Amino acid sequence: MTPITEVEGRRLALTNLEKVIHPATGTTKGEIVHYYAVAADAILPHLRDRPVSFLRYPDGPDGQLFFTKNPPPGTPDWVRTAPVPRSEDPKARQVVIDDLASLVWAANLVVEFHTPQWRAEEPAVADRIVFDLDPGAPATIAECCEVALWLRDRLAQDGLQAYAKTSGSKGLHLAVPLEPTPSEQVSAYAKSLAVEGEAALPKLVLHRMARALRPGKVFVDHSQNAAAKTTATPYTLRARREPAVSAPVTWEEVEQGRGDGAGLVFRLSDIAPRLERYGDLFGPLEDRDRAGHLP
Incomplete structure (x- = not known):
C-alpha cells in the first residue's frame, strides 16, 4: 500500500520508501525524503523563484540517469511552473519549487536539483556569478581550494564577495551575489x-575544457553563467554511491582543505549538524543588500 502523507495541506503519495538509493551507505529513499524535509528552510531559498532542472536517478547512481527540464509526467497541478525562454520550444515551462510540499513531491522522484543564475520573472538576468572548479586527476579538491582562494581575493579587488560550497562530486563551486545583470x-x-x-x-588553472590539458590542473568552468546553463543547487544530494551533498563551507574550511581536502566531503547526515552550527552559509546570496556590481 502506497503511503499517503499530507504536507502543508497537500496530499502526497510517497512510493518505495525502503528502496536503497545510495548503495555505499544503504541510504533509502525514505531517508532522502526526510533529509529534504529537515533541510527545507536552507534549500528552499535557493530553489524559490528559479526554474529547476532535475537529474533523476530513481534506481540509484548505477541505474539510469536522465536530465530533464520539462515538468515530469504526473506533476500535480498545484506545483508551480513558469515559462522559460528556449529557442526550440517557445512555449516551454519548468517546475519552480517554492514550498515544502513541492520540495517533498520532487524528493519522492529522487532527483538532483539544478538551477540557473536567474529568477523566473527575469530570464537571462543573473543575480549571481558562479565558478565551477573541476579538478583533473591527479589534482583533487585540495588544488581546487588553492584556486578558490585566488578567485576569492581577485573578486574582492572588484568589490565582490564570494561564497564557497562543495560540488558534492570532486570539486568546489564559488558563488557571488550580484545586482541583476544580463547573463551575457x-x-x-x-x-x-x-x-x-x-x-x-x-x-594550476585552466579556463578551457580541453581534456588533453586537464591532468593535474583545475578547470575554472565559467560557462555556467550562460543563461541556458544550470548549477547544482546548494544542499542538493548528488547521484553518487554515497549520499554526497553540495554543501556550503566556510573559508576557514577551504584554507584547511589545501592540505588534502579530506574534510570537504559532506553526506546527508552531516547537514543538520552543520546548519545547527553555522546556519545557511549561502544565505547572503539571497540578501540584496550584499549584492555587488560588475566593474
Whole structure:
C-alpha cells in the first residue's frame, strides 16, 4: 500500500520508501525524503523563484540517469511552473519549487536539483556569478581550494564577495551575489577572471575544457553563467554511491582543505549538524543588500 502523507495541506503519495538509493551507505529513499524535509528552510531559498532542472536517478547512481527540464509526467497541478525562454520550444515551462510540499513531491522522484543564475520573472538576468572548479586527476579538491582562494581575493579587488560550497562530486563551486545583470555580461566577466587565473597560476588553472590539458590542473568552468546553463543547487544530494551533498563551507574550511581536502566531503547526515552550527552559509546570496556590481 502506497503511503499517503499530507504536507502543508497537500496530499502526497510517497512510493518505495525502503528502496536503497545510495548503495555505499544503504541510504533509502525514505531517508532522502526526510533529509529534504529537515533541510527545507536552507534549500528552499535557493530553489524559490528559479526554474529547476532535475537529474533523476530513481534506481540509484548505477541505474539510469536522465536530465530533464520539462515538468515530469504526473506533476500535480498545484506545483508551480513558469515559462522559460528556449529557442526550440517557445512555449516551454519548468517546475519552480517554492514550498515544502513541492520540495517533498520532487524528493519522492529522487532527483538532483539544478538551477540557473536567474529568477523566473527575469530570464537571462543573473543575480549571481558562479565558478565551477573541476579538478583533473591527479589534482583533487585540495588544488581546487588553492584556486578558490585566488578567485576569492581577485573578486574582492572588484568589490565582490564570494561564497564557497562543495560540488558534492570532486570539486568546489564559488558563488557571488550580484545586482541583476544580463547573463551575457556576467558570462564575459567570469570568463575574463578564468583567463586571468590561468595567467596568474599557469601550472594550476585552466579556463578551457580541453581534456588533453586537464591532468593535474583545475578547470575554472565559467560557462555556467550562460543563461541556458544550470548549477547544482546548494544542499542538493548528488547521484553518487554515497549520499554526497553540495554543501556550503566556510573559508576557514577551504584554507584547511589545501592540505588534502579530506574534510570537504559532506553526506546527508552531516547537514543538520552543520546548519545547527553555522546556519545557511549561502544565505547572503539571497540578501540584496550584499549584492555587488560588475566593474
